[in-house]
Amino acid sequence: MNYFEIIGFFAAILTTVAFFPQVIKVYKTKETKSISLSMYIVFSIGVLFWLIYGLHLKSLPIVLANAITLISSIYILHMKIKHK
C-alpha cells in the first residue's frame, strides 16, 4: 500500500466513522430540530447509489464504507422523522 492509498484508506474510514457521534447524539437526546430532513433523505439515496456502484466495481472498501454509512444515515433519518 503506497502513501496515497493509505490517504484514501483513511479518507474512507474517517467519512464513515464521522456519522457515529451524530448517531449516538441523536440516540441519547432524541433531539433532531437542527438536523436537516432533506439532507438525510438525499444523502441516504446517494450512499445507496455508492453501494450499488461499489458492488459493480467489486470494491470491498467502497461497499463496506457505504454499507456502514447507509445504516448510520437511515438511523438518523428515522430519528428525524420520529422526533421532529
Added chain:
Amino acid sequence: MNYFEIIGFFAAILTTVAFFPQVIKVYKTKETKSISLSMYIVFSIGVLFWLIYGLHLKSLPIVLANAITLISSIYILHMKIKHK
C-alpha cells in the same frame, strides 16, 4: 458512459448536494443544537483526505465532489462552533 458509471456519477452528485439543505437550514436558523460537533470535525478531515486522494488520482469527479463537500462541511462546522 455505461449504466453503472451513471449510477456512480449520480452517487457523487447526491452525496454532495445533500449537504446544501443543511447549510441553508443552519444559515437561516443559526440553530445547531442537535448537530454533532465531532461528526463535522471528523467528516471535514475525511473529506480533505478524499480531496488529496482525488488530486493524486487526477480524478475530476472525486476532486470536484469533495471540494464542494469540504466547503459545506467546514461552513456547518464553523456555525456549530459559533452558535453552540
